[in-house]
Amino acid sequence: MSYLSAEKAESELAQSIKKATSNEETAPKQKHVRIQTFKCLITVHKIIKDGHPNVIKDALRETSWLETCARSVSGDGPRGYGNLIRQYVDLLLHKLHYHRDHPEFNGTFDYEEYISLKNIDDPNEGFETINDLMGLQDRIDRFQKIVFASFRSHNNNECRIASLVPLVEESYGIYKFITSMLRAMHKRTDAIDALQPLRQKYNTQHYNLLKFYYECSNLRYLTSLIKVPNLSPDPPSLIEASTPKLPKRPEIEAPPIQSPEPVVDFWSEQQQREYDEQQKRLAQQRADEQERMRQLQLQQQKDFEEQQRLLAERERMQQEELLRQQMQNHQVGRINDLELQLLNYRNQLERDQMLLEQYDQRVKALEQELQSVLNNAQQRDASKDELIRSLQSKLKANSALEATEKLERMQADMRAKNTELADLIRERDRARNELARLQGNQRDDMDRLQRELEDARNELLRIGKSKGDEVSNLLMKFHREKAELEAALNEKQALIDEFLKQLEEQQGEADQIRREKDEEIAVLQAGMDECLGQLAALQQNDRQADLQEELERLENQQADKLNQILGKPLSLILYCHHLLTLLIIFTDSILNVCIQKINDGVYELETPGQHGNENATPELTLSMIERASITSVEFMSAFGKFLDGSNSGDHTGTITRSLNFADTINDVLQHAKGITRLVVDDEDIEEITRLARQSAEATIHFFFSVMSSHLNNLPRAQRPEVVVQGNIRVQDALMQLSTKTEDLIMTGNTDLNKLADGEVGDLVEQEMSNAARAIEEATARIQALMNRPANPEFSATDLQVHELILKSVLALTNAIAHLIKCATASQQEIVAQGRGTSSKAAFYKKHNRWTEGLISAAKSVAVATNLLVEAADGVISKTHSLEQLIVASNEVSAATAQLVAASRVKSSFLSRTQEKLELAAKAVKEAAAELVKQVKGLVEKKSEDLAVDFNKLSVHEFKRREMEQQVKILKLDAELIQARRILAEMRRSAYHTEETD
Numbered sequence: 001m002s003y004l005s006a007e008k009a010e011s012e013l014a015q016s017i018k019k020a021t022s023n024e025e026t027a028p029k030q031k032h033v034r035i036q037t038f039k040c041l042i043t044v045h046k047i048i049k050d051g052h053p054n055v056i057k058d059a060l061r062e063t064s065w066l067e068t069c070a071r072s073v074s075g076d077g078p079r080g081y082g083n084l085i086r087q088y089v090d091l092l093l094h095k096l097h098y099h100r101d102h103p104e105f106n107g108t109f110d111y112e113e114y115i116s117l118k119n120i121d122d123p124n125e126g127f128e129t130i131n132d133l134m135g136l137q138d139r140i141d142r143f144q145k146i147v148f149a150s151f152r153s154h155n156n157n158e159c160r161i162a163s164l165v166p167l168v169e170e171s172y173g174i175y176k177f178i179t180s181m182l183r184a185m186h187k188r189t190d191a192i193d194a195l196q197p198l199r200q201k202y203n204t205q206h207y208n209l210l211k212f213y214y215e216c217s218n219l220r221y222l223t224s225l226i227k228v229p230n231l232s233p234d235p236p237s238l239i240e241a242s243t244p245k246l247p248k249r250p251e252i253e254a255p256p257i258q259s260p261e262p263v264v265d266f267w268s269e270q271q272q273r274e275y276d277e278q279q280k281r282l283a284q285q286r287a288d289e290q291e292r293m294r295q296l297q298l299q300q301q302k303d304f305e306e307q308q309r310l311l312a313e314r315e316r317m318q319q320e321e322l323l324r325q326q327m328q329n330h331q332v333g334r335i336n337d338l339e340l341q342l343l344n345y346r347n348q349l350e351r352d353q354m355l356l357e358q359y360d361q362r363v364k365a366l367e368q369e370l371q372s373v374l375n376n377a378q379q380r381d382a383s384k385d386e387l388i389r390s391l392q393s394k395l396k397a398n399s400a401l402e403a404t405e406k407l408e409r410m411q412a413d414m415r416a417k418n419t420e421l422a423d424l425i426r427e428r429d430r431a432r433n434e435l436a437r438l439q440g441n442q443r444d445d446m447d448r449l450q451r452e453l454e455d456a457r458n459e460l461l462r463i464g465k466s467k468g469d470e471v472s473n474l475l476m477k478f479h480r481e482k483a484e485l486e487a488a489l490n491e492k493q494a495l496i497d498e499f500l501k502q503l504e505e506q507q508g509e510a511d512q513i514r515r516e517k518d519e520e521i522a523v524l525q526a527g528m529d530e531c532l533g534q535l536a537a538l539q540q541n542d543r544q545a546d547l548q549e550e551l552e553r554l555e556n557q558q559a560d561k562l563n564q565i566l567g568k569p570l571s572l573i574l575y576c577h578h579l580l581t582l583l584i585i586f587t588d589s590i591l592n593v594c595i596q597k598i599n600d601g602v603y604e605l606e607t608p609g610q611h612g613n614e615n616a617t618p619e620l621t622l623s624m625i626e627r628a629s630i631t632s633v634e635f636m637s638a639f640g641k642f643l644d645g646s647n648s649g650d651h652t653g654t655i656t657r658s659l660n661f662a663d664t665i666n667d668v669l670q671h672a673k674g675i676t677r678l679v680v681d682d683e684d685i686e687e688i689t690r691l692a693r694q695s696a697e698a699t700i701h702f703f704f705s706v707m708s709s710h711l712n713n714l715p716r717a718q719r720p721e722v723v724v725q726g727n728i729r730v731q732d733a734l735m736q737l738s739t740k741t742e743d744l745i746m747t748g749n750t751d752l753n754k755l756a757d758g759e760v761g762d763l764v765e766q767e768m769s770n771a772a773r774a775i776e777e778a779t780a781r782i783q784a785l786m787n788r789p790a791n792p793e794f795s796a797t798d799l800q801v802h803e804l805i806l807k808s809v810l811a812l813t814n815a816i817a818h819l820i821k822c823a824t825a826s827q828q829e830i831v832a833q834g835r836g837t838s839s840k841a842a843f844y845k846k847h848n849r850w851t852e853g854l855i856s857a858a859k860s861v862a863v864a865t866n867l868l869v870e871a872a873d874g875v876i877s878k879t880h881s882l883e884q885l886i887v888a889s890n891e892v893s894a895a896t897a898q899l900v901a902a903s904r905v906k907s908s909f910l911s912r913t914q915e916k917l918e919l920a921a922k923a924v925k926e927a928a929a930e931l932v933k934q935v936k937g938l939v940e941k942k943s944e945d946l947a948v949d950f951n952k953l954s955v956h957e958f959k960r961r962e963m964e965q966q967v968k969i970l971k972l973d974a975e976l977i978q979a980r981r982i983l984a985e986m987r988r989s990a991y992h993t994e995e996t997d
Contacts, residue, residue: 034073034081038159041069041088045166048095049107056099056107066092084150088163091143098136102129109133109173123357124303126185127198131310133178134201140171141208148215161222168216172229175209178202182238191360192239194353197346199238206235218970233963278383282376289372293365304358308351315347335456342449349442356435363431370424377417384410496586500652584708590655591703594662598703601666602696605673605689612673613901615894618744619856620901621671625738628668628695629731631661632702636727639706643719658703665699668692672737678744691740695733702726767858772820774862778869779813782806785873805885808934809872812892812927816865819920823858823899826913860895868892882935889935893928896921 044066048059070089073082099105144167151157182202185195210231217228322340388407604610635657642654672692676685704710705726711719786806871888874880900921 034085035159037069037073037085038081038088038163041085041092042163042166045088045092045163048092049166049170051107053106056096060096060100063093063096080150084146084160084163087143087146091139094136094139098132102132107170109170109177123185123189123191123194124300124307126181126188127195128303128307128310130178130181130185130198133174133181134198134205135314137171137174137178137205140167140174141205141212143167144171144212158221161219162225164216164219164222165226168213168222168226168228171209171212175205178205179236179238186239191357194357197350202238203235206231275387282380285376286373289369293369296365297362300358300361304354307354311347311351311354315344318343318347335453335460338449338453338456342453345442345445345449349446352438352442356438359431359435363428366424366428366431370421370428373417373421373424377414377421381414492589496589500586587654588707588709590658591707594658595700595703597662598665598669598696598700601669602693605669605692605696610673611677612675613670614674614677615898615901616671616674617856617898618675618678618741620898621668621675621741622738624664624668624671625734625741628661628664629734631657631664632699632727632730632734635661636723640720640723643711643723661699662703665696668734668737669696672741675741675744684740684743688737688740691733691737695730695737698726698729698733702730767855768820768824771858771862772817772824775813775817775820775865778865779810779817781869782810782813782872785876786810804934805872805875805931808927808931809868812868812889812924812931813865815920815924815927816861816892816896819896819899819917819924820858820861822913822917822920826917829913857895857899857901861892861899864888864891864895882938886932886935889928889931893925896924 044059047055066089070086073085099107144164147160147163147167150160179202182195182198185198186192189195210233213228213231216222222228319340322343604612635654638653638657669692672688676688679685679688705722711722714722786803868885868888868891871880871885875882875885900917
């Protein structure tokens with residue numbers, strides 16, 4: 001049982017890829033085709049991104065090939081390469097379509113390559129460009145999440161990680177470009193509210209990129225290829241005044257308006273012709289201006305329709321995404337509905353804002369047209385005034401009637417222009433009023449939706465709080481009922497004990513009464529014999545009449561006395577029968593308690609969070625299985641005697657054996673759960689768990705089969721057979737578990753059955769003496785450390801700490817030495833009581849599993865003590881840390897617990913030596929706890945000395961340290977997981993190689 005080596009896995013992968021790409025006419029495996037296709041897509045992405053600009057044009061002509069790659073794969077599950085290929089093709093197609101619509105961008109989206117930022121001059125075009133860039137960024141974010149979700153813990157993920165390299169580079173280029181464009185948009189336009197949706201989306205994408213780059217920085221292979229960007233925790237400001245200014249686009253200067261030449265001679269033909277040409281020129285300018293406005297409105301209408309289509313498409317995609325998330329609970333679904341409505345209103349708000357922008361643009365166009373009309377009118381008025389002044393100066397000799405008509409025509413033309421100007425002003429005011437009304441409606445809708453969302457959240461919090469209170473009340477009620485049931489159980493137990501005591505007293509009284517009645521019957525029998533003798537004498541004397549009367553009188557007296565004798569035992573028998581019924585009920589209750597104990601043990605066995613007895617070893621587990629087998633036989637024997645009603649059967653023995661049997665099975669389950677940490681293969685872990693559960697189920701079935709509810713339905717002759725069959729099933733289950741556990745025994749262990757009798761006894765005695773000698777050496781070493789001269793480099797505080805540690809370690813080693821002495825005495829007592837007439841070696845061979853467990857426990861105590869002394873010496877010498885001393889102390893506690901458990905397996909009931917061993921183990925545990933307490937106190941004192949007053953830190957410094965602590969926690973978590981994995985592998989390998997010390 002060993003893990004597959006990395007070299008073998010790499011060689012198999014290389015061989016598989018070689019088969020898939022060979023020139024032989026054989027069909028490749030589908031998984032190899034998918035891997036090659038995915039690698040090809042990574043290469044295509046890098047070429048499109050970093051290649052010549054013509055590559056994008058060529059790639060746009062090959063989009064059908066990319067679509068074929070996506071259709072050629074199918075199935076392979078959500079974490080396979082099939083799904084990755086389809087999503088990657090979708091991302092590449094979206095990128096190519098974006099470059100087709102925006103050919104000014106290159107593949108890397110470098111800011112230096114597009115320094116002019118020409119799209120920001122037109123708000124609509126800038127809004128659309130930024131929105132399209134954000135859509136491409138969302139596609140990249142969606143694909144990177146799919147890549148991370150497809151990682152497999154037991155496979156090499158380098159191919160998947162390689163696809164993240166172009167995603168990191170491209171997403172950062174898009175992020176920098178969006179930041180620059182948004183800042184430029186905020187500088188060029190005053191409509192900050194219109195850019196609110198883009199700012200919200202920008203903030204969301206910033207946090208998504210921050211999470212994406214953080215996850216990438218944890219991939220060692222990825223960080224070896226590229227440098228992952230480091231973003232700030234919060235999005236940068238888009239309205240800062242300190243941002244670098246972007247170059248301004250060159251503007252085309254309009255030619256200056258030529259002023260009309262003054263009229264020299266009103267009546268001259270040249271002046272009239274110039275005036276007509278000027279009027280034609282003004283009319284042509286108005287026509288050109290109207291045509292330009294019409295073209296501008298058509299272009300704006302097309303842009304608005306395109307934006308409406310894009311918004312509708314985005315709204316549809318967002319609604320589909322929200323609908324997939326509505327499978328949560330009812331309250332969260334309600335919030336999602338409100339958020340969906342809010343999103344719809346936001347989209348409606350965006351559409352309305354775009355409509356308002358159209359109105360603003362139209363108003364601005366009308367204002368420009370009005371301004372041009374006013375300018376033309378002013379120019380025309382100026383020219384007219386000049387003409388009028390020239391006319392007035394030269395009309396003195398001409399007819400005033402013709403000049404007056406000319407002036408009236410000009411005034412009529414002026415009035416028409418003024419009317420047209422008033423109409424334009426009214427249309428502008430109407431558009432502004434409509435804009436204000438729409439903005440007010442949108443604000444009201446947003447406020448209403450915000451209130452509804454806040455109410456829904458408050459309702460969710462209230463329901464969560466009420467559910468928490470309800471759960472707390474249920475827990476309090478459960479604990480209260482549990483306490484009441486335990487009190488009732490104690491009362492019933494006391495009542496049953498009282499009944500048993502009364503039953504024993506009544507049995508004694510019944511025996512006394514039975515003896516007294518036997519004596520009375522003997523006396524009456526003697527009286528009857530005497531009466532019969534007298535009757536014979538009377539018959540001889542021919543006194544027949546008197547004899548008959550005397551006989552009837554004696555018979556009546558005898559019948560009365562016999563009724564008196566038999567009347568009293570009848571009530572006693574009924575009372576005894578009642579007590580026997582109570583005894584049977586009590587026995588069934590005890591069996592139910594045993595079944596409940598085993599069920600609790602099975603629950604802990606199958607609970608992933610429970611680790612069982614972490615100090616268990618296969619040898620100790622085999623000893624516990626052997627003990628369970630013995631207790632099963634003892635329970636079968638005691639219950640069989642209880643059933644046949646023999647004098648050797650006793651209900652107290654049956655109850656004691658059943659409880660002991662259940663406790664032993666629970667110990668077997670705990671040890672079986674504990675030794676699974678030493679197993680490499682998951683199938684073996686499941687097999688051990690299954691066999692342990694099978695043993696528990698056989699025991700539960702055994703207890704059920706001997707309950708009165710089951711035995712009363714069987715004939716009396718079949719009841720002993722049921723008890724025997726139950727024991728056989730338990731023995732079979734325990735035998736299977738024992739066979740599986742034997743596979744975990746260390747290969748280097750000595751087989752006791754192959755050793756001679758003398759060697760077996762010597763081996764046990766040698767291991768116990770080795771443990772005692774190792775502890776004596778450890779104690780002497782601690783004494784030497786205490787007597788060693790103080791190092792002048794250490795301060796007085798350090799010397800006090802060293803003295804405190806050495807005293808605690810010395811107390812612990814003394815307690816361990818006393819424990820070894822008690823364990824040796826207990827082992828000798830167990831051998832003396834258990835061997836009988838056989839030798840000690842025969843006893844050790846007969847109970848070889850217990851012997852192996854005892855030897856293993858003694859070795860563990862010696863090794864743990866040596867490690868403790870080395871850790872103490874290292875702490876004083878500054879080569880070990882205080883945490884190593886804590887670990888060594890915990891190892892000592894675990895080893896002593898293993899030794900006590902090994903001795904407890906074969907100890908007799910109420911053994912004085914076992915009691916002393918338990919007290920010695922308790923002393924070791926207390927000494928170890930005191931040592932750990934002292935060391936933890938020193939660690940806490942050091943932590944207090946290094947404490948920092950966080951209230952004095954600035955906000956930036958506080959956030960920086962908070963981020964550093966979070967990073968440190970993540971690193972320590974990873975190191976903790978790795979250390980636990982290595983520790984588990986070391987413990988497992990300890991049972992495949994021989995231990996050398």
